Amino acid sequence: MSPTLAGASRTLVLNATFEPLGIVSSRRALLLVLATRAELVHDTGVLFHSERASYPEPSVVRLARYVRVPHDRTVAVNRRTVFARDGHRCQYCASPAESIDHVLPRSRGGLHVWDNVVAACRRCNTRKEDRLPHEAGLVLRRPPVAPRERVWLLAMSGGARPDWVPYLSEQSLTA
Numbered sequence: 166m167s168p169t170l171a172g173a174s175r176t177l178v179l180n181a182t183f184e185p186l187g188i189v190s191s192r193r194a195l196l197l198v199l200a201t202r203a204e205l206v207h208d209t210g211v212l213f214h215s216e217r218a219s220y221p222e223p224s225v226v227r228l229a230r231y232v233r234v235p236h237d238r239t240v241a242v243n244r245r246t247v248f249a250r251d252g253h254r255c256q257y258c259a260s261p262a263e264s265i266d267h268v269l270p271r272s273r274g275g276l277h278v279w280d281n282v283v284a285a286c287r288r289c290n291t292r293k294e295d296r297l298p299h300e301a302g303l304v305l306r307r308p309p310v311a312p313r314e315r316v317w318l319l320a321m322s323g324g325a326r327p328d329w330v331p332y333l334s335e336q337s338l339t340a
């Protein structure tokens with residue numbers, strides 16, 4: 166059976182435990198469902214048509230069996246990924262982000278790691294200089310943390326479908 170596909174949507178794949186695992190083409194996701202390797206959780210409202218039948222195009226599927234995720238799936242710390250995590254907003258004043266700020270300045274030993282970098286506007290970054298936020302009268306809107314899942318960044322960079330949001334990590338809800 167090889168269903169023909171009109172659209173080319175993406176499908177969020179969840180582990181058996183409902184943790185997000187990755188994003189695949191909706192055609193591939195449908196094949197997983199038809200092979201009973203995954204169950205349909207949400208559909209897009211569009212139908213795939215094969216010669217004999219129609220199938221709902223998957224938006225979210227859940228694997229039937231648990232897949233172990235390797236621990237080395239770390240996400241690189243750079244302007245694009247930090248901006249995505251922080252919703253492209255300055256983490257001090259919520260203006261559009263223009264730069265990366267090291268919370269503990271590099272000149273004072275701060276590292277270029279997820280829990281020490283935030284998106285910042287130029288004004289806040291300039292005001293902060295080589296100081297800690299409280300020394301410059303700035304307050305972080307939330308403490309920076311490493312994104313738990315690579316899939317979250319993929320979804321944010323490509324735009325998550327609304328029915329994916331409950332399954333993605335907490336940051337995506339406020340981004």
Ligand SMILES: [Zn+2]
Pocket residue numbers: 255256257258259260285286287288289290
């Ligand atoms: Zn700012």
